[in-house]
Amino acid sequence: MPVIEATGLGYSEIKPLIGAVVHAGKEALLAGSHSADIRELMEQRGVLLFPEARFSEQELVAFTRTLGQFAADRDDDMPTPISIDPAGGTGADYTRSSFFWHFDGYMNPVPVRASILCAKALSASGGDTEFCNTYAAYDALPEERKRQLEGLSAVHALAGAQLSVEPEPSYETFRQWLGVRRNTLPLVWTHRSGRKSLVIGNTAVNVVGMDPLDGLELLVWLRDWATQERFSYSHRWTVGDAVMWDNTGTLHRVTPYPADSGRLMFRTKLAGEEPFA
Numbered sequence: 001m002p003v004i005e006a007t008g009l010g011y012s013e014i015k016p017l018i019g020a021v022v023h024a025g026k027e028a029l030l031a032g033s034h035s036a037d038i039r040e041l042m043e044q045r046g047v048l049l050f051p052e053a054r055f056s057e058q059e060l061v062a063f064t065r066t067l068g069q070f071a072a073d074r075d076d077d078m079p080t081p082i083s084i085d086p087a088g089g090t091g092a093d094y095t096r097s098s099f100f101w102h103f104d105g106y107m108n109p110v111p112v113r114a115s116i117l118c119a120k121a122l123s124a125s126g127g128d129t130e131f132c133n134t135y136a137a138y139d140a141l142p143e144e145r146k147r148q149l150e151g152l153s154a155v156h157a158l159a160g161a162q163l164s165v166e167p168e169p170s171y172e173t174f175r176q177w178l179g180v181r182r183n184t185l186p187l188v189w190t191h192r193s194g195r196k197s198l199v200i201g202n203t204a205v206n207v208v209g210m211d212p213l214d215g216l217e218l219l220v221w222l223r224d225w226a227t228q229e230r231f232s233y234s235h236r237w238t239v240g241d242a243v244m245w246d247n248t249g250t251l252h253r254v255t256p257y258p259a260d261s262g263r264l265m266f267r268t269k270l271a272g273e274e275p276f277a
């Protein structure tokens, strides 16, 4: 098992190009003893698993705060419950679009740095969370494709994600989707570190300057490429697991599960630190 020498944080890689299991006790995690190493490991591996960490909601927030700036979604600074049960709250319809590959916060100039998800209750079927490493996917692109992508950008909009869930919305509904900010983002993000990742997902609706169908063809090709088995990891949850991912270098989705399954997750987010570029 590799160990980061500075603090003795142990981890094991899940697949060659994505994922690591972190071996650390809850007390050390909450004390922030490994926070710098955890951030570095997330940057390198894309997805980190803390098996059966069993964070309470308060502990999840406390752990998040050790890693950076906690970006609260709620007024009470507690984690956001994630459920597709219509009885579970107003976000259920939007949460359903998470059945398709995406990253979080496309509308923000400085996107969410990382998300942490904890499993409270699981579905008897489906509900696995899948990730792909968009750094690794970019690095492995054929050189000709990398040249094609230089300078290209895509328009991202909520409508892109919602049409996959509701293909024939009323005009009123569609107008509501359009009321949410859209954003034009580079297809390739050159990070301050010098590393490059792909910026794609179900919010991307077209490529600027391309014929709509040709642009869509490119977006489909890129998604198909980036989500290949070698760049991906599918997490089968155990109650109490915590999974953290680098939202700036991965895509994620959840495999479909019944709305009434009782599946309930809690999520926190680390505030963005670097604008798209």
Ligand SMILES: [Fe+2]
Residues within 6 Å of the ligand: 098, 102, 103, 104, 252
């Ligand atoms: Fe998401």
